[in-house]
Structures are given as structure tokens and as C-alpha cells.
Amino acid sequence: MKKVSLFVDVQNIYYTSRSVYNRSFDYNKFWAKATEDRVVINAYAYAVNRGDEEQKQFQNILRAIGFEVKLKPYIQRSDGSAKGDWDVGITVDIMECARESDIIVLASGDGDFDILVKKVCADYEAEVEVYGVEKLTASSLINAASRYYPIERSLLL
Numbered sequence: 001m002k003k004v005s006l007f008v009d010v011q012n013i014y015y016t017s018r019s020v021y022n023r024s025f026d027y028n029k030f031w032a033k034a035t036e037d038r039v040v041i042n043a044y045a046y047a048v049n050r051g052d053e054e055q056k057q058f059q060n061i062l063r064a065i066g067f068e069v070k071l072k073p074y075i076q077r078s079d080g081s082a083k084g085d086w087d088v089g090i091t092v093d094i095m096e097c098a099r100e101s102d103i104i105v106l107a108s109g110d111g112d113f114d115i116l117v118k119k120v121c122a123d124y125e126a127e128v129e130v131y132g133v134e135k136l137t138a139s140s141l142i143n144a145a146s147r148y149y150p151i152e153r154s155l156l157l
Helices: 010-021 027-035 053-065 087-098 111-123 139-144
Strands: 002-009 038-049 068-073 103-107 127-132 147-150
Touching: 002 010, 002 027, 002 087, 010 038, 010 127, 027 038, 027 053, 027 127, 038 053, 038 087, 053 068, 087 103, 087 111, 103 111, 111 127, 111 139, 127 139
Parallel strands: 002 038, 002 103, 038 068, 103 127, 127 147
Antiparallel strands: none
């Protein structure tokens, strides 16, 4: 069986699923689809920590599914904008895990990851599968992926 590593950009998936479908992403269905007939060697979910109870419950659900949850503090700037970007952290982890993985699964529509996906495919000979809400997933990311799976109603709650 092929070895797979999963990486979920939680904020991106949350906001794109809500924006297009007004529904939440089903992490259990995603896990089942992305890991079918594969051995999971890494699974990370990257989120921003606001510290509220509902979010803690969600993080515990992710852990129960099998994800290691990586949290970054939520930063509210004086101008009202917020920061909580995981792009560099996701990139570093994917580069480290690509050495031991046959397949990298990235759940995000962020076009900033297209360079990473191309590099992993070329340098590590790993396949990269991308899951994202099609209307809000960068075409460059879709094109860079070995396989692209649109997040549709079957992957939503």
C-alpha cells in the first residue's frame, strides 16, 4: 500500500466551503476518501487558535479522526485586520514529509502552494493530490497537482 501524508489548511477550507456552499467541510468523509487503501504516515490540520470552546471541540474532533492539530495564535492588528497564516509552516512540513511519502494530499485552494506542489512532484517523485472548492481554488494549483479533487456536496456536512 502507498504511504500518504495529509495536510489541511483549515481556515482556507472553512471559508471557501462556507462561501460557496454555506456548509461545513466533512473531515471524516475527506479522511476516508484520501486514505482509502493507503497507509497514513502523517496527518496535519493547521488552524488559528482563538481559544473559544466551540473551536476547542472542533480541534478535538480533528484529533479523534487522526490529525495532529497545529495551532497558531490569532493576531488582531490595531487596524482591525487579522493574521494567522500557515503557508510557511505547511510548506516546511510538506517538504519534510515528501521524503517518506508516496502521496501528499493538500486540502487548500491557495495558489501560493503551486510552486511547492511542482517542486514536490519534481524533486521527490511524490504524487500530490489537491482538494479545494473549485470556484475558489487557484487554477495554477489545480494545474500543478498530480490529481485535483473538487470539494463538492459529497464532502460537506
